Amino acid sequence: MTTATHPDLASLRERLNAYLNEELIPFEKSAGIAYEDKLSRDFAKTIWKRSRELGFYGLQLPPELGGLGLSVRDLAVLKADVAASGAVLFPHVLGDWGGPSRIGNLVKYASPYQLEHYMLPVARGEKGACFAMTETQSGSDAASIQTRAVRDGDDYIITGHKHYITASAFADFAVVMCVTDPDAGAQGISAILVDLDAPGVSLTYDYLPMTGQHVDADIHFDNVRVPRANLIGEEGSGFKIAMARVNVNRLLHCPNMIGLARLCLRLSLEYAQQRRQFGGPISRFQAIQHMLADMATGLYACEGMVLAAAQKADEGGDVRMEGAMCKLFVSEKCFEIADKAVQIHGNVGVTKNHPVEFAFRRLRLYRILTGTSEIQRNTIAKAILA
The missing domain is CATH 1.20.140.10 (Butyryl-CoA Dehydrogenase, subunit A, domain 3)
Structure with missing residues (x-):
């Protein structure tokens, strides 16, 4: 089905650029915010919620999640505008770092429970999310991940280590790619929602990218117990x-x-x-x-x-x-x-x-x-x- 350009795209661009140039950038300058500052998750949420108030956050999400169902094309136009503004905090405005961009594709697979406890809080700017697939020995070869999720009654027990996970510094939970069937190759990989404050989960910040921005971390899972209700879609559909x-x-x-x-x-x-x-x-x-x-x-x-x-x-x-x-x-x-x-x-x-x-x-x-x-x-x- 063809998705036409949103009729209010010009208005959205005008309002977005006004926010960037008249509010966000002046705020950054008055607060002395620089590219390499270490920002807290709570501070990031203030930007997310303000963007949500103004109608910019999660525009690509469906209307039932508070978005406009914005097309990929129109979202691309707005994302370029935000980055071109020169705002230091530009990745937070449309939810690139921890926001709707992390969960947009998952919404159609989410159960009512997952929508209520994970997807909707992200859409409202109340929670941050990250997508945890990369491992130290599994970067471009995504099908070779080693993190395991083993069934135990109504739970999974997750063990493994995810490496260089973008936006994990601002995340409350992760979409974790796990091996649920080690004999099935790529068809044995599942996607499971894991709260980052759960027992057995720890984050380490042992490196800094060349940008100097404190965005990425490694996530360690040490026998983390997660309800099977947190499985996204079916087992084996994660890849x-x-x-x-x-x-x-x-x-x-x-x-x-x-x-x-x-x-x-x-x-x-x-x-x-x-x-x-x-x-x-x-x-x-x-x-x-x-x-x-x-x-x-x-x-x-x-x-x-x-x-x-x-x-x-x-x-x-x-x-x-x-x-x-x-x-x-x-x-x-x-x-x-x-x-x-x-x-x-x-x-x-x-x-x-x-x-x-x-x-x-x-x-x-x-x-x-x-x-x-x-x-x-x-x-x-x-x-x-x-």
Whole structure:
């Protein structure tokens, strides 16, 4: 079924940009909030709840969960706007870090109990969630996970270790991918909701990504008892659920990259017209003009392919290949745009925590997250050779 552009998209964009520029960014500046500050889960929830009050949080969720059922295409437009704003807290505004983006694909599999105790609190900004699949020896090879869930009466006993789990620092519970049938391969993997304050669960923060942001942690499960009512869908359906989420998730990472690249281009245009060398602005030099031209052209290509892939997803099409193509091209092209922005800014561009310097680091990270460029190429090659 075709999902049309939401009739109020223009109004949503206008209201969202007003919130970002007139409320959130001024608040960040007055509070002295910087990219690498360690923020508490309670603080994050204040941003989630404010976004919810204004009607921005969980727009992609169905109306029965308080959303608008926003299309993938329209959500991509809004996500790019938020990232392009320059707000330090931009990942919290639409729920990327712990919010609806973590549970959006799971809602259709959730039981009434799971909706009431997990999904609805996330939609309301009251709880945070994370998706726990990656392990130290199981990154791109998702089917090789080792975390076990063994039945014990009406419970599961979970043992294992999840590694580098995004948004776990802000999460109240995790969607944990577990092996329930070790002899069934990928068909033996199940998805189970686990409260992170349950006995036997612990989080460790032994590393920091190159962005310096305190978002990720390892989650350890030591004989954690979880009710069987927390199983999402059927036993053995977890890998299929996860892959369906990953395909769209890869695509929806791209607007964040595009937004950061838009920010880099905007700041570079401003800087090139203000920075004076040899008697005039550096924007008059052809070398600078060509870099700006390449940045704008690359950004246009990224925007076009993401919107096209999102439209296909909204029409019910399989976007496994297109999502991989977008993740590959956009992550590499937007990093190139950030690299040129650093070059144009000169010493300013290599100053720690300048917006351009931070975007450079963040965009480099995106070439690894949700599957490396090499994994994307494998997916694309498999599709076109089939």
